Amino acid sequence: MAFSAIFFLDNKGQVLISRNYRGNVEMSMIENFMPLLLSKEEDGSSSPIFKKDNVYFLWSKYKNIYMVCTTKRNINISLSFAFLFKVKQIFIEYFGDLEQESIRDNFILMYELLDEIMDFGYPQITETAILQEYITQEGYKLKQGAPRPPAAVTNAVSWRSEGIKYRKNELFMDVIESINFLVNTRSTVIHSEILGQILINCCLSGMPEVSLCFNDNVLFNQNQKNVHVVDFEDLKFHSCVRLSRFESERVISFIPPDKDFELMSYRITNRVKPFLFVEANVQRFTHSRMEITVKVKGQFKESLTATDVAIIIPVPSDASSPKFGTAKGYVEWVPEESVIIWTINSIKGGKEFTMKAHVGLPSVEAEEPEGKPPIRVKFKIQYVAASGLQIKxxxxxxxxxxxxxxxVRCLTKSGDFQIRI
Structure with a gap:
């Protein structure tokens, strides 16, 4: 990846600040960007990449700011946009936000940052924690003494500084998995997946080496047909992970950044179970009333408990005079959203509960909308990962x-969990 220059424009296309890194593209070429953008939007062919006279414009918009990079080379597109996103994050962490006002008030600091995060068009330092060691907000000055880069810049580990000390050395790890589930009107599952992430809060001194291994029934895209296997897809690791060791030993080894970071994220599409089974039956009686019966059952071990359960049931917008009955939880009618919300503080594994609701309808039946809103389900289950993932x-x-x-803590929760009725 090698950018020629980077520009920050307002929503009218005026240059607020720019930095020329290679000098092989005329800076005046940026005048073509806004006309290209407007013409592409008019014919409906807008894209994040434009081309004009052998010059490529790669752009991203945040609020009222356009971030535009120019280049003549055939570069790695995904890496380029990841860099633009990282630049935006750096400025937000320094200035609180990235807007026209923050650019005008901090343009000297922005030039200093742009010089450090890229050298001759190549990304150099993109970790805010490292940049803040010697580029400060207060005086925009280096630390006292002879100017020299921080130790992390010259070390092999650019994401962690030396000399970190804690009185009590602890590593907190959270395995969080969200279940996306979609069931059609015939009670057939048409979409299911688990989106997982491992979050770490590192409170360790020095330069520690951390290794972790998963349980034996975890596979990483090995395409082995075994119903007892957790098959991970779309794996993404933090840059601190030693990929070579992971490929050879299936061990995640890394020197962690300080404090909070996401170690890895993944997706699972095989063997996804909903944990909460929800069934709904809707009956209309002439044009005067409607009866809704909803059953919920915990499909997990008796030792576990689902908490913060909420079942959101849509009703016609002209419904009235609701009456509810349930032995567990409480029911609330929210007329402004045309829903009934059944809230249950906790459900033990294997337990089943029923809620019945009666609502009145007008004598003149309104036209049915093209698509009825689905039932939405929310819940949390502590101490278990839906995929079966365990840290060995x-x-x-x-x-x-x-x-x-x-x-180590595990949490399974609902993501986009819908049941069509």
Whole structure:
């Protein structure tokens, strides 16, 4: 990836700030960007990449700011847009937000940052924690003493600084999985997946080496047909992970950044179960009333509990005079949203509950909309990962041989969980 220049434009196409890195593209070429954008939007063919006279414009918009890069080379597009996103995040962390006002008030600091995050068109330092070691907001000055880059810049580990110290060394790890589930009117599952992520809060001193391994029935795109296997797809790792060791040993080894970060994310489409089974039956009686019966059952171990359960049932917008009956939880009618919300604080595994609702309808039946809204389900289950993922071990090694404690928590929750009726 090698950019020629980067520009920040307002919504009228005026250049607020720019930086020329290579000098092989005329800076005046940016005048073609806004006319190209408007013409593409008019004919409905707008894209994040434009071309004009052998010059490519790669752009991204945030609020009222256009970030535009120019190049003549055939570059890695995904990496280029990842860099633009990272630049935006750096400025937001420095200025609180990225707007015309923040650019005008901080243009000297922005030039300094643009010089550090890219060198001759190549990304250099994109970790805000490292940049903040020697580029400060207050005086826009280096630290006292002879100017020199921070240790993390010259180390192999650019995402972590040396000299970090904690009184108590701990590593907190959260495995969070969201279930997306869609059931049609014939009670057939037409879409199901698990979206997972492993979040870490690192409170470790020095430069620790962390290794973790999953349970034996976890596979990573090995295409083995086994109903007891958790097959991960769309794996994405933080840049700290040693991919070579993961490929050879299936062990995730890394030197962690300080504090909070996402270690990895993944998707699973095989063996997805809903955990909460919800069934609804709707009956209309002439044009005067409607009866809705909803059943919910916990399809998980008896030792587990689903909490913060909410079942959101749509009703006609002209419904009135609701009456409810349930032995568990409480029911609320929200007329402004045309829904009934059945809330249950907790459901033990294997338990089943029923709710009945009666609503009045006008004598003149309104036209049915083209599509009825689905039932939506929300819940959380602590201490379990829906995929069956378990962390077999966590090892922390640091040259000072201090004692460290690792904590692992699992959470399964509803994502886009819908049942059509």
């Amino acid at each position: 071990y966590v090892r922390i090694i640091e040259k000072s041989t201090y004692q460290a404690i690792s904590w």
